[in-house]
Each structure stands twice: as structure tokens, then as C-alpha cells.
Amino acid sequence: MSIELHHLRGFLALADEKHFTRAAKRMNVSQPTLSRNIRRLETLLGRRLLERTTRQVTLTPAGETLYDRLQVLLPQMEAALRLEPDDDTFRVGFAWGFPTGWPQEVIAHFEEETGVSVQAHRHDAKLAGVDRGDADIAILRGRLRAPGMEAVTLLHERRVAAVSTRSELAERHEISWREIADQQLVINEVSGTTDLTDWPTDHRPGISVVCSNFDEWLEAVAANKGVGIVPEFVGRQHVHSFVSFLAIPDAPTVPLNLVYPSNAGHPLIPRFVAMARAAVAEPA
Template sequence: METRELQYFVAVAEELHFGRAAQRLGISQPPLSRAIRQLERRLGVELLERTSRSVTLTEAGSVLLREGRAALDAVEAADRRTRRAALAATGHPGLVLVTKAGASDELLAKLLDAYAAEPGAVAVDVLLCGPAEQERLLRDGRADVALLHLPFDSTAGFDTEELYTEGQVVVLPAGHPLTSRRHVLTADVAALPGLPLPRWPRHDGTYADGPGAQVRDTAQLFQLIALGRASAVLPESCRAQLRGDLAAVPVLDAPPVTTVIAWPPHSRSLAVAGLVRAATRL
């Protein structure tokens, strides 16, 4: 299969409409339809079920959509990493470190200082992102290394080193009755009236159904909590960011959160190796 064919198929599979897919690709519809039919003939399978009113994926089409996205991501990542390697070879080395905005702030500051003191350290660009985005940015080559948080982020396919593990707390408006307790349970948090847990974006950008507010970052979340519109269960280290109108109480039965540093297994970057060494020494 050619990259172009995969791009065409993924566009149709995501739009489930040949006209919209053609517009997205910047081509006319007839050559797009021909390319998909040619791809089906070559594979010997039906990828799409077409009627005069709808387009749906077959089981084979669903598999190719998943595999095709991964293949296109790999091609894009190879392009980005190759260009960055070329820049490094011409005397412009650098690293891109991605982390979730508001997470592991204290660790990140210590890590950057420790790495800067290393012989041969290069410039580190820090890319802050929303929840669940670090993994995607590392996979598609926009980042060289990432701070991920288990069990929320997937480390499948990456090399990793565990840095530290911590408990979780529920963040509440200051003065809330639960803030007088030494600890609470997840059942206590779930039963809080008028303070629903937030809904973070999923990998595809959509939100799960539920009463909680849609949030994209901790600044937005903390404002909602202070206003008495939400609560949140977060890693213990979030205490360092809490304003005076917020309070945190340990949640005894919440799963521990482990922060790991992750990088692509095929990386041969000395800079990445140096950053990982600095992180594990911390």
C-alpha cells in the first residue's frame, strides 16, 4: 500500500462521506472513489459498505483504519525525527520534552536544573499539553521524551523509567465539610452533592457523558472548584499549586499514581540518554 492510498482511506473512514473526505483532501470525488476501489481490489476485501445514503466500515475496514492511522503516524514521526537529527548534526541540537500542564511541576523544575548541569547538555524545549496528549505527541515525533502518569497514560511501545509514586487527594472548596477530615474514601467523593467530578477530553477529543463540567486544564478546573461547581481527585503533588480558596484531603482507596519518563525505544539520542540519567538520579 502507498502512503497516499492510506491517507485517502483514512479520510473516507473518518468522514464516512466521500464528498467531505474529498474536500478535506483537496481533490475531487471521482479520483478518490477510484483509489478506494483500487485499494479494495488489491487487498481482495471490502473496506466500506456503500449505499445511496450512507457509508459504513466493514470489519476489515475498521482494522485498516486503526492500522492505517498508526502507519501514517509512524511516517510523520520519522519525518520529524529525521529533520531534528539533521539540525542536531549541523550544530543545533535540542530536545523536546512534553508533559501535562500543571502535573509534576516540582519534578520538572528539578529535572531541568539537574540536566542543565550535565556536561554536554542541550537546550530543552518544554511542551505543555492537555490530559492524555503526551503519549500521542511522543508517538508522532513531536516530542523526544515525555513525563507520563500511570495508570492514566499508556506506556505501550515506549522505554520507561519509573521516577516516583504518590497517593491521590480530593480537591475541594476551602471550608467544605469534608476538609475537616483526615482522609476520605472514593465513595465519599462520588456522593458529594453539587460537586461532580470533571470530564477530561479523551484521545479523540470527545468527552464522556455525565454531569461534570468539561475541562481542559487545571487552571480552569481549580476555578470551577473554588466556585463550588466541581471537585477533583488528583495526585498528591497538586497541593503545591492550590490557591487559598482550595483544600485537599487524602483519598485512601484511590489508586497510586506513578510518574515515569518515557522515550521511543529506537532512540539513539545521547541527549535523551542524558536527560533520562538526570531524571533517575532525582
């Protein structure tokens, strides 16, 4: 019937005040707006609810019946729509290497503005659980194509080479992307950001170890099983005492994305995405 809550609230205010000007002030609307809303409500119900004279407003029998019912029902409806903050949680998935800086600022701002708690969950899977409904949105790196998912690229991260401190390469400060093609790689096939297609088909590195998560990958590099390639932020975290990191000045960058369902996702996804885009757009 297209009856909206503000129609019903306006009717209750007018029934209480018996005066359009006072009721409009109580509703924080203009008197013409309140009059239009009351006429709209009467049209939709097909009943006259008020008797209007130059001096007073009185309720018709239909108006009295509606007033008695709304006094009980409307407060219950409004209470049902006021969800407590703890009733909902916004879940942010990640496969490994949760970024530092902008996500923490976004989460704090998001929780303050929406009253909804944010929880970060690690999932050792390519889409960090967002495709299975275990996360509402995921922070993922690399080139992504997933049916039923939207991906928003926030920024691009530089790459570094991870080598064992026992490797001859550990004495160097940097290595070229082409030189890496002559090495053996440790690959994280589930949540990693590097594979052989990042190099030309005629000059690609070999693969020495294939891992299924970041921790296995890191230990394989530390054991000098091969070279690993990761985003630059990993090298700044000093993640392992037996792993060194070399700059790769000519390496292709890695996109960092927010990934979420195309349909039927959490209603606050657009708010989180907008906050994240604004945060990474601000100068450091």
C-alpha cells in the same frame, strides 16, 4: 570499508612525526596499538602507505597522496562533528503540573553534562505531544498504554481531594476513597489522572463536569461543581484561593512516568532517563 577516524588520525600523526614512539605519544596510545591501526588501514585500502626501516619512517607515493588529502578533509570532518550547543534542544513535554525538585536538578545536570539546552513545553494532550514529535520525552501521570511508546515509571504519588471552600467537605481534613464514590466528580478527560474505573463497578461516583485541561478543571472545582482528585503535590502549591485539599489515606497512588518513542527518538533520551531514575532514587 570499516575505516575509522582513529585510523586516519594515527596515520596523520605518524606521517608528521616520522616516528612510531612520538606519534603514539601524540595519539595517547601505545606503540603496538598504533602499529596495528596503521596495518589495518593499509589492509583496508589495499595499499602500502609507509616504508619502515629501523631508523625512519617514510611515506610511499600512495601514502603521500592520502596524506595531502587527509590534511584538508579530516579537519573539515572533525569540525562538522563538533556540534555547537545551540544546534540542538531537548524538549520535555508535560500536560499539566510540572513536578518540582528532581526535574530541575536533572535538567541542570543534563545541560551541564551534554551542553544541550532543555526546554519544557506544556501540551494539553494525553501524551503531551511526544506522540506527535512535539516533545522528545514527556513527564506524564497515570496508567499509560500507547503504541510505539516506552514508559518508565519513576515514582508513585499520593492523591488528594480538591473541594470548593464553599463545600461542606472543606471543613474536613481527610476523606476516604469509598466516601468519594458518593460524590459528584469534576473530571479532566484529556490530561487528568482519575476516572471512574478507579472505583469498583458497583460503587462509583457520578460525573458532574467534564473538562479538557487543568485550568478548566480547577475553576469547576472552585465553583463547587463537584470534587476533584489530583496528585498530592497540587495541594501543596496553593493553586487557588477558593479550593481546599483533603487527604485521602486509602486512595490508590498515581504513577509518574517518563514516556518516549520506542524507536527513532532523540539520542540523549537514555541519558535523561538514567539521570531521572538516579535523582528519584536518592533520599529526599
